[in-house]
Amino acid sequence: MQQLQSVIYKLILLPFLLLLFTHISWAQQACFDSDFVKGCVPLTVNVTNCSSLPRDNVIYFFDFVNNPNEFSENTTFTYETEGVYIIRQLIGTANGPREFTQTIEVLNPAAPRFSLITCANRTVQVQIDGGTYDKYLVNYGDGTEETIFPSDVPTHTYAAGNSATITVKGLFDNAANNCSETTQTTNLIENLAPAQLTNLQFSGGSVQLDFNLPTDTEYMLEVKSGGSYQTVQTIGAGSSSLTLNGQSAPTCYRIKAVDACTGTEQISNELCSMEMTATSSAKINTATWSVYTGNGFVFYEVVRDGVSLGQFGNDNITTFTDEQVVCQQEYCYQVVINTNEGSSTTNQACVTTTSSTQPLSVNQFYVSVEANIGVLRWQVPNGVEASKIIVEKAEGAGSFSALAEVAGEETQFADPTIDPTVVNCYQISLVDDCGNTAAPETSCTVVVSGEKVNQDNQVNWTEFQGFADFNYIIEIYDDAGELLREEGPLTPVDIRFLDFFSNLEGNAQTYRIRVEDEQSDGISFSNFHRITDPNIIKVPDAFTPNDDGLNDTFDVVGSRITSFRIDIFNRWGTVVFGSDDMNVSWDGTLKGGKKAPKNPYTWVIKAEDESGATFNEKGTLLLLR
DSSP, X not given: OHHHHXXXXXXXXXXXXXXHTTTSOOOSOOOEEESOXXXXXXXXXXXXXXXXXXXXXXXXXXXXXXXXXXXXXXXXXXXXXXXXXEEEEEEEETTEXXXXXXXXXXXXXXXXXXXXXXXXXXXXXXXXXXXXXXXXXXXXXSSOEEEEOTTOOOEEEOSSOSEEEEXXXXXXXXXXXXXXXXXXXXXXXXXXXXXXXXXXXXXXXXXXXXEEOOSSSEEEEEEXXXXXXXXXXXXXXXXXXXXXXXXXXXXXXXXXXXXXXXXXXXXXXXXXXXXXEEEXXXXXXXXXEOOOOSSOEEEEEEEETXXXXXXXXXXXXXXXXXXXXXXXXXXXXXXXEEESSOEEEOOOXXXXXXXXXXXXXXXXXXXXXXXXXXXXXXXXXXXXXXXXEEEEEEETTOOOEEEEEEETTOOEEEETTOOTXXXXXXXXXXXXXXXXXXXXXXXXXXXXXXXXXXXXEEEEEOOOBSOSSEEEEEEXXXXXXXXXXXXXXXXXXXXXXXXXXXXXXXXXXXXXXXXXXXXXXXXXXXXXXXXXXXXXXXXXXXXXXXXXXXXXXXXXXXSSEEEEEEEEEOTTSOEEEEESOTTOOBOSBOGXXXXXXXXXXXXXXXXXXXXSOEEEEEEEEEEOO
């Protein structure tokens, strides 16, 4: 303690000594060496005094820029946070203070990322996947290691074993060797083995491929295009299935194994896709598919609703007629092509058996939200005798499901179960007097949403589906339900509107979209959506009750708050201040007028605004004096 007091005393005298000895020789200088000037978190730096000056009063500022008042006579310091630091050495002498500085860079990069690719003859290739390091130390786990640059792609061959564990450590030039490392293990292979395609499933423009990858090496999927195969993607090690979108049929596929170290290739068997269609006429369903263009054909198998209808060994057969069907019942067909090494399944083609021409669909079908009820309206085409109308519904992103059946002469249906804030889509299908069903027509409700953006109202709505030609009209109401104004007409491509006048019409506006058919008097309404200013509560994080007229009280600010409660607790959980009035401030005193100590405190606020929105938050404030 006495030594520290001496150092402090001398430091206080340094400015005066500096003035006093300005004409004294400055030939002797401060000096120190550090073992590291760069490294990763945590970085421990040792400094060594190399000055010839007397060393009785040598101190070090290890973070001089950020903490210029913190010094130490210790020569070791550990940096726990990344950044650039200045070490300052200060030596007090009879001729005045001497100082020397040095910059320390502390880094905190992510651990190295790398990929391992296995090759034949127990060889592994290492690929660095980005990063900020200058170099990398690769330890192959068999007593061998090497230093590489980020762009290097080294290979290493193991003398024996079935697996290899490789560790990669990040290095910086002229820095401590204390940065992160990453370890991975991979299997070793003797020989490159081909993959096997076991199954292909074509469905609606997508292809699912199932396969076996016998070794942990690099495999690539190839697609036949223009008579030759082209690589489309790399298959990750351990994969057994993948799906390709945007595919057409017929298309052929295979998997190529590539030795990344030598370029040697092994090719799998080939599987090709086929497309199926299904039609129905005169109570006969016909399934048709394309010719299989791949190798190794054995037989076709026709499947209806998951049940086999027979096998055919002639690859020129591309049609199957099914007379064992029931009118108005749906059947789904597929063909499975069996080859020497795998199978290919067509898409599923479904058809409803019909006995005559399909009737025309309903006209002018649309849905409207009226008094929170979904109202469906349509017209039956002239010359069509409708026996019933089938109504289906899909809420949100759900699938369509049956909702109701109404008599054929009806042209309207009301759905009281609708949620106006969610898109509700309806399909109606006309069934004629022969039991034939027309193609369904679809219409979806318009759902309005929106929010306050700065001072304006951003109004959004979902696209209307129903009328062929229509326009949008925006209706704007006040809280009394009175129509303030209308905006529009807007085209079908417009699904958003920025209301610049909303801030001039009070704190809240309610919006509704009106869809007007240009070819008839049909009108569809959306839900109502109200936009209000959000409640805003601002809570400071510190205050200084020192009676200087600046920030002397802890004040909470809010707008349109209808109920409010704040409690402030000290570090032991004792309430030091509480109020139900947001306009009452805390001046930093305790009960009895005693000043609260300089400490952090915890606040809890529960509030509600005029729209019913709640604010239940907890935070920390700092009392400074």
